Amino acid sequence: MFLQPKKTKYKKIQKGKLSKFNFRSNILQFGNIGLKAAKATTLSARQIEAARQAIVRKLSRKGKLWIRVFPNIPITAKPTxxxxxxxxxxxxxxxxxxxxxxxxxxxxxxSKNIAITAFKTGGAKLPVKTIISL
Incomplete structure (x- = not known):
């Protein structure tokens, strides 16, 4: 079950640019501890789902997890x-x-120790360096 929007205004979009730093979503909103991206990149829905599954497995059905990003950009590819x-x-x-x-x-x-180990295993699934923010 991969994340994707139910409906979009346009079927395909242009690539655009990556902004260097984000000042809007860089503070914790819901939880006590968070996983933060250290560099700018593009994440796919599969990568987000793989990290989520790794984090949830380490938590062993305890705690509440929020996913703060949603893949809403269609990425196109032509066949080889x-x-x-x-x-x-x-x-x-x-x-x-x-x-x-x-x-x-x-x-x-x-607990803080369980959360840190869970975020370390989840961050290993992502193609970007991550920081654990308290």
Whole structure:
């Protein structure tokens, strides 16, 4: 069950740029401890789901986990060995642009040590360096 929007205004969008640092979603809103991205990157829905599953397994059905990012950007790809031109490719997966300092996951209801180990295993599943923010 991968994250993706139910409905979008446009089927495909242009790539755009990654912002260097985010001042809006860099503080904890819901939980006591969070997992923060150290650099700007694009995360896919599969990567977010893999990190979520790793964190939940370490928690062993205790605590509450919030996912602060949602993949709402369609990422397109053309098949291999296709000549140039003939339009933009079909949507292959969904992603989200992450700027440095964005909180990805938040957690409460468990001890600090369990939360840190859970976020370390979850952060290992992501293609970006992460920081645990208290």
């Amino acid at each position: 060995e296709v000549r140039m031109g003939k339009g933009k490719g079909a949507v292959s997966h969904w992603g989200v642009k992450i700027s440095a300092g964005t909180i990805l996951f938040e957690l409460c209801g468990v």
